[in-house]
Amino acid sequence: xxxxxxxxxxxxxxxxxxxxxxxLKESSRRWLERHMNDPYVQRSKAxxxxxxxxxxxxxxxxxxxxxxxxxxxxxxxxxxxxWCQVAARKLxxxxxxxxxxxxxxxxxxxxxxxxxxxxxxLDDDAPAALIExxxxxxxxxxxxxxxxxxxxxxxxxxxxxxLGEVAADFAISVLKPGGxxxxxTFQGGTANDLLTMLKQNFKSVHxxxxxxxxxxxxxxxxxxxxxxxxxxxxxxxxxxxx
Ligand SMILES: C[S@@+](CC[C@H](N)C(=O)[O-])C[C@H]1O[C@@H](n2cnc3c(N)ncnc32)[C@H](O)[C@@H]1O
Numbered sequence: 225x226x227x228x229x230x231x232x233x234x235x236x237x238x239x240x241x242x243x244x245x246x247x248l249k250e251s252s253r254r255w256l257e258r259h260m261n262d263p264y265v266q267r268s269k270a271x272x273x274x275x276x277x278x279x280x281x282x283x284x285x286x287x288x289x290x291x292x293x294x295x296x297x298x299x300x301x302x303x304x305x306x307w308c309q310v311a312a313r314k315l316x317x318x319x320x321x322x323x324x325x326x327x328x329x330x331x332x333x334x335x336x337x338x339x340x341x342x343x344x345x346l347d348d349d350a351p352a353a354l355i356e357x358x359x360x361x362x363x364x365x366x367x368x369x370x371x372x373x374x375x376x377x378x379x380x381x382x383x384x385x386x387l388g389e390v391a392a393d394f395a396i397s398v399l400k401p402g403g404x405x406x407x408x409t410f411q412g413g414t415a416n417d418l419l420t421m422l423k424q425n426f427k428s429v430h431x432x433x434x435x436x437x438x439x440x441x442x443x444x445x446x447x448x449x450x451x452x453x454x455x456x457x458x459x460x461x462x463x464x465x466x
Contacts, residue, residue, distance in 0.1 A: 301369030
């Protein structure tokens with residue numbers, strides 16, 4: 225997994241600069257300048273992906289081979305839809321036979337091949353709604369959910385970690401045996417309970433930092449591969465396959 229060119233070296237590209245007297249706050253000016261010069265942002269525009277986050281899933285999938293044609297996938301925290309686009313392409317999902325159920329409480333434009341629920345994943349009825357939308361148990365659950373930032377780093381951290389834990393509970397209660405679970409987490413932040421639970425339920429667990437995840441970001445992904453299956457058959461997966 226390699227990062228695309230950053231504008232340094234032999235393929236140097238012109239950097240866009242925003243004047244210091246632009247009227248923007250200095251932190252906003254720096255953010256915008258970095259965003260406009262980010263090779264992944266430029267690539268996502270050229271390749272028609274809605275987010276630079278799309279490349280995180282592309283890179284993780286290239287390395288770990290998670291997504292295969294015909295699989296069913298649940299995408300948690302899906303807006304604006306980059307991961308949905310990547311999954312739909314890999315699965316060959318179509319509007320006639322959608323193989324992806326996605327959820328976000330933010331508005332999201334339709335993605336061909338995806339059923340999108342505008343809803344909070346933490347709502348009690350969200351798991352059942354997702355499985356009903358999917359028409360059967362998933363092969364893969366992916367979560368890029370991040371709590372809105374409050375400016376208080378520790379609070380943001382705890383909230384996003386909580387989303388990862390609820391996503392893991394959901395995955396364990398609905399995945400098909402042999403299925404995979406991918407979730408966003410933070411470096412140094414993964415709760416031991418979550419790691420232990422994933423290790424008990426999956427054959428392997430990996431910490432993954434794809435090149436598209438910014439070096440300066442504490443973001444990290446937890447990938448749990450090959451779900452061992454549930455002992456009690458009663459959980460949410462009493463949903464039948466069509
Ligand atoms: C980093 S973005 C996802 C980007 C997406 N993977 C893509 O490729 O376009 C995180 C998303 O998680 C969503 N989110 C956070 N908490 C959520 C919750 N409780 N229920 C549903 N969505 C949630 C946010 O609204 C946000 O759109």
